[in-house]
Amino acid sequence: MLNRILNVAGWVGIVLVFGTLLATLSGRLGPEWDPYIRWARYAGFACIVLYMLGQWREIGRMFQGRQARLGSMALVSVIAVLGILVILNYLASREKKRWDLTKNQIYSLSEQTTKLVSSLTAPVKILIFAPEDEFPAYRDRLNGYANASKQVTVEYIDTAKRPALAKQYDVQVNGTTVFEYMGRVERVTTNTEQDLTNGLIKVLAGTEHKAYFTAGHGEHDPTNSDRRLGYSGIAAGLARDNFKVEKLVLAQESDVPADATVVVIAGPTADFFPPEIEALKRYIAKGGKVLFMVDPPDKVDSPPLSSLIALIEEWGVQLGNDVVVDVSGMGQLLGTGPEVPVAATYPPHPITEGFTFVTAYPTARSVTPIPGAGADKPVAQAFIQTSPRSWAETDIKGLLATGEVSMDP
Known part of the structure; x- marks a missing residue:
């Protein structure tokens, strides 16, 4: 009877050890299951040890007579298997490594998110408030x-069972994810990786960034939803990345706001006035960041942006008075014509590191580093290149009149 119980204990131990190993490696159970997995693992090893202790007579016989050699080999094999199980369970519990075996890696985080999370140096608590x-x-x-x-x-957190905690974190709807970091709290009500990671970025930053869009020169409007002229979609994307978007009329300000x-x-x-250019220069000199997006002329008699282009050239960048066209045929894949150059080549640069997607640039002008810059000018670096069958027209x-392009012989 005792031997039967010990045999059952041995099998139960094997099931528990392998089961907890698979549960840990799969990563499908939440951290709240960790104590149960740990105790189940201990119980499994205890059952295996009890089984082996109960078989001490059989183990002793292995070392008697002609069976000694085979018995020794069997015992060594058992000990080796147990040792491997112990090591695997230890590594699994310490490293928390899991494998995503789905076809499209739907449970894997993006490289950017993984880098952000792995760089954390202080504890971050994530609380999910939803029905169980x-x-x-x-x-x-x-x-x-x-x-x-x-x-x-x-x-x-089951909101129905712990309403007081939901109230403490000001949770208004089920499905809210709360990020808590160094006393700061950020709430996210969607479950996409982009929104969750943006919530993490916000709670880590602690302060909201400000993006000022200049106005008064015919610029694209961050509040306009027009597909061609409006930038409301860009403003929404910036908001998700913890940026507050505001307009800036430099002609009415003596300087760029300090919180920019x-x-x-x-x-x-239309070109910028000299006082506006000087305000931008002062802002840049103090370490400020400016994103210049200068379209090519859309009319033959379009006024030149001489002052703005001169400011850009001070930073080692030359803007061509041209329109980039692309006859490689890549644009056809996107349903566009030659006036929309397509890029698939990205020289080494932190901005495009790991970026492998095709990008398109409707109505763009050429942008190139100024040769020989360096002694008295900053050195510009290109990080996007259009195809070899593109050029600056x-x-x-003629392009505006006919819409046709051809490469000069």
């Missing part, structure tokens, strides 16, 4: 954050 039966919808994705860094802990994280000059059609009048 909805926890699995969040677990697969959020476990990826916890597995990427030991600084991340994830806790699932970046100034965006988005497609002006200087016959803007």
